[in-house]
Amino acid sequence: MLASVRARIIPTRKASAGWTAATKPLRGQAVLPxxxxxxxxxxxxxxxxxxxxxxxxxxxxxxxxxxxxxxxxxxxxxxxxxxxxxxxxxxxxxxxxxxxxxxxxxxxxxxxxxxxxxxxxxxxxxxxxxxxxxxxxxxxxxxxxxxxxLRNMSKVRSYDEISGILVCDAGCVLEELENYVAERGHVMPLDLGAKGSCHIGGNVATNAGGIKLLRYGSLHGSVLGLEVVLPDGTVLDNLSTLRKDNTGYDLKQLFIGSEGTLGVITGVSVVTPRRSEAVNVAVLGVPDYSSVQRAFKLTRQRCGEVLSAYEFWDASSMSAVLKHQDLRNPLSSEYPFYVLIETSGSNKDHDDEKLGGLLEELMEEGVVKDGALAQDDSQIARMWSMREGIPESLSKTGATYKYDISIPIPVLYDIVGDIAQRLEKANLYKPGSTSYPVRLVCGYGHIGDGNLHLNVVAERFEDKVTKIFEPYVYEWVSSHRGSISAEHGVGLMKRDYLGYSKSPSMIEYMKRIKDLFDPNHILNPYKVV
Amino acid sequence: MLASVRARIIPTRKASAGWTAATKPLRGQAVLPxxxxxxxxxxxxxxxxxxxxxxxxxxxxxxxxxxxxxxxxxxxxxxxxxxxxxxxxxxxxxxxxxxxxxxxxxxxxxxxxxxxxxxxxxxxxxxxxxxxxxxxxxxxxxxxxxxxxLRNMSKVRSYDEISGILVCDAGCVLEELENYVAERGHVMPLDLGAKGSCHIGGNVATNAGGIKLLRYGSLHGSVLGLEVVLPDGTVLDNLSTLRKDNTGYDLKQLFIGSEGTLGVITGVSVVTPRRSEAVNVAVLGVPDYSSVQRAFKLTRQRCGEVLSAYEFWDASSMSAVLKHQDLRNPLSSEYPFYVLIETSGSNKDHDDEKLGGLLEELMEEGVVKDGALAQDDSQIARMWSMREGIPESLSKTGATYKYDISIPIPVLYDIVGDIAQRLEKANLYKPGSTSYPVRLVCGYGHIGDGNLHLNVVAERFEDKVTKIFEPYVYEWVSSHRGSISAEHGVGLMKRDYLGYSKSPSMIEYMKRIKDLFDPNHILNPYKVV
Known part of the structure; x- marks a missing residue:
């Protein structure tokens, strides 16, 4: 138990021995009929x-x-x-x-x-x-x-091991790039559950976020250059490998997050940070959402520069994972909330000391009830599989409505209880019961980025369920000046709801930008704006 | 001497006792008739x-x-x-x-x-x-x-101490904001010599870089939202306080670095990182440019996550500083190159150990010949004044031609010797002599960002001097696929040279963007594109 750990001593409690070997989460795979x-x-x-x-x-x-x-x-x-x-x-x-x-x-x-x-x-x-x-x-x-x-365009064009600057085709699979740069002592500046299937070009086109954003920032900062083909066949060659370039408007930024509606990204130049010598991962059991926040504040204070991830999920998410993944809870009990902390630094002893000190402090203050520290790479992988396995586990549970929202951290989780209550009132959901159309309401996500994944799992997608939370979720987010899409983008799903997060004049200028680059609107029609 | 320092022991050599109290460098002040x-x-x-x-x-x-x-x-x-x-x-x-x-x-x-x-x-x-x-x-x-x-618009609109997100008027002076957030445990994500005068709105409009870019990345990553008035009076309200927001094209990015040619920035939302508990600064004497690079590589390995600055300057820059600033060389001899390393972390002991170990390793390998570690805040301030005092010292020396370029690190410094040789051949310059039109050729800058400030100091600005390095510098940069403006922007100075760093189709689309936002071209005419 962590409670017994002394100051500045690394906790030695091992993750449950019963964990099976890490399984690679399914990625890019349809799981429902x-x-x-x-x-x-x-x-x-x-x-x-x-x-x-x-x-x-x-x-x-x-x-x-x-x-x-x-x-x-x-x-x-x-x-x-x-x-x-x-x-x-x-x-x-x-x-x-x-x-x-x-x-x-x-x-x-x-x-x-x-x-x-x-x-x-x-x-x-x-x-x-x-x-x-x-x-x-x-x-x-x-x-x-x-x-x-873009599948057939998957070559690394160049890699500079000193600067860590990678230039590659848009069709390179993220995980393959991760392996490529890892062999050379670096890491990709983004990571997400779909890494085994997603392409770097798609990542850039959708401004993918994921679990490393807290540490390495958004792609708007780490993408150095793009090669983009415009609808009329013009090749915009801006495949710069420079960290700094202030020669005119930064046009590449427009394509980051434009979801293929302005041009087709064919090449990407991205800076890859150095791989950390030491990586630590801990999973914590937390009694309530306010403790999740308190723990986050303290974690940033104690582990500031080595903190590389701070993820959380609730008990409902955990139950789905434990049911559908070949994983066991590394903690000895169940808790309302779970937090995964990852640190990455250059000195293992220092990081152990920082994380150990933090965990002890969190336990002593009662902010955290239990914790497990991964003892080796395979335990690290399994802890991550737990967090990354949530989306797939929910899909296996039923038809999953997914809302990906940014809201101020203090009220971030309120929406989950709110939606559950609305569904209960409408007689569509009863926690724990399987005889209602809705099976599960849960929340998980990236606390550090103010990004919640609110998921509602139902027997099937149907209007009587949908209308309970659409457009309610969007109105709720808008009233908190949040974003109705933190990282997933707009696509077809949220095109009609853009006004909840952007002003009419912003949308008007987005349309003008679309007209400028794609006057015939042939690129990815019916999407975004 | 650092050479005597033992492994994992913090070097104790003090900066020269003769240093005077830190003087605030002159900022925003004309110094030549x-x-x-x-x-x-x-x-x-x-x-x-x-x-x-x-x-x-x-x-x-x-x-x-x-x-x-x-x-x-x-x-x-x-x-x-x-x-x-x-x-x-x-x-x-x-x-x-x-x-x-x-x-x-x-x-x-x-x-x-x-x-x-x-x-x-x-x-x-x-x-x-x-x-x-x-x-x-x-x-x-x-x-x-x-x-x-924008001088009269200088209010902080809101500050969230948990998330560190600052929303303020564009006319706030950077240093005043730095003080404001420092009192609340944070730092601004950018810092530059002109901080006592420059406005945050101007920083954003010019995508200012400066000495913290290595650690906190560019403004394209840390600016969360902008309020911009377009030439027709439309207010684009995109003053988001969200770290993640993927709802449509990221229009604010266009204004970052547009130098006031697309719209007038009136409000800025920016994320401010937590202030580090521990800050260490060292100045090193380095025998040659290849050692500057080797030292950088090792510094990143040993101090990765706590490294917050890695600046360098050459002997000529140092001579100007020592002549014009009330500062003394903290090292006992003169060296061809000087490096300033800053670390910022959450644990003073850990950082001391990392930096101490690094310095010892650098000395042992002969990459560094001498070094001084600041012992207190006032020594830290003086070491920074040395680096930040270079531009002003050069201005006091004569009319300063300034080139701010991004080029691959291995060839970064070559251009300095190259230009000196060309001037010598043209009988316009002799190192050490004051009887030639050119008094000094020097280089300094941000190694970590691949950003060199090449400066030529002459008696006066005159065509016979200018023609020696214009457009030669731009051609040289272009042949290395560099940027003719790493951080200073284009303005009036480099508008005619944009083609050295951007392709015709990129420039064409920049012009179309200009037409879109400012069809009458009333905003900052004759500049950028």
């Missing part, structure tokens, strides 16, 4: 401004692309089984589903430019796609858009 | 698209502004002595000089909006001005533009 999702979301009508693709178009693509990079169904003169396109037409939650008949997988920036020029000239709508791990319907076609997959 | 600068730079012709201001315009301004906020000369129907406008018409180096007859100092965002709307409707050119400490002629009028000074 299609029937659950049918026609759930409001799909905007197809714009008749867009050309309907024909064999003639496909023939043109054959002149600019190798044949093996074109996947076209008989509907557009191809030979591919439409089922082969399923993985490109549906998102990983299988919540959003389009009807594209063609996937193009170019191998070079020049090929991307040639495709876009043709599509722009001919008013062919295009959806750029990376690892297709998004959660707001941003990366799948809505109707019959051409899917432009 | 005007005659030196007369007609030096190419001034673009006044655009006849702009209205010439009349008493009628001034009368209108009187209807929307309190009279004490208008400074107008008799030329436009006012009563102010034209000399009163000197401080607004000339930059602090007195290199760039405009001829404005009116300064407006609004007290509110609404007043700024009213001014801009009128100016836009009537094609009156406007130059927004903060502390006027820029180095590229970006903050002074070129001809008779209205000076829109």
């Amino acid at each position: 299609l029937s659950v999702f049918a026609s759930f979301y409001h799909k905007p009508a197809r714009s008749e401004a867009f050309k309907r693709l024909s064999a003639e178009d496909v023939n043109y693509f054959k002149t600019i692309l190798p044949s093996e990079t074109i996947l076209a169904t008989p509907a557009v003169g191809g030979t591919a089984d439409p089922a082969e396109l399923d993985a490109f037409n549906a998102d990983w939650l299988n919540k959003y589903r389009g009807n594209s008949q063609i996937v193009l997988r170019p191998k070079s920036t020049e090929q991307v430019a040639a495709i876009l020029k043709y599509c722009s000239d001919n008013r062919v709508a295009v959806v750029p796609q990376g690892g297709n791990t998004g959660l707001v319907g941003g990366s799948v076609p809505v109707h019959d858009e051409v899917v432009l997959s | 005007l005659s030196v600068f007369a007609s030096f730079y190419h001034k673009p012709a006044r655009s006849e698209a702009f209205k010439r201001l009349s008493a009628e315009d001034v009368n209108y301004f009187k209807t929307i502004l309190p009279s004490e906020t208008i400074l107008a000369t008799p030329a436009v129907g006012g009563t102010a002595d034209p000399a009163e406008l000197d401080a607004f018409n000339a930059d602090w180096l007195n290199k760039y000089r405009g001829n404005s007859q009116i300064v407006l100092r609004p007290k509110s965002t609404e007043q700024v909006a009213a001014i801009l709307k009128y100016c836009s409707d009537n094609r009156v050119a406007v130059v927004p001005q903060g502390g006027n400490t820029g180095l590229v002629g970006g903050s002074v009028p070129v001809h008779d533009e209205v000076v829109l000074s």
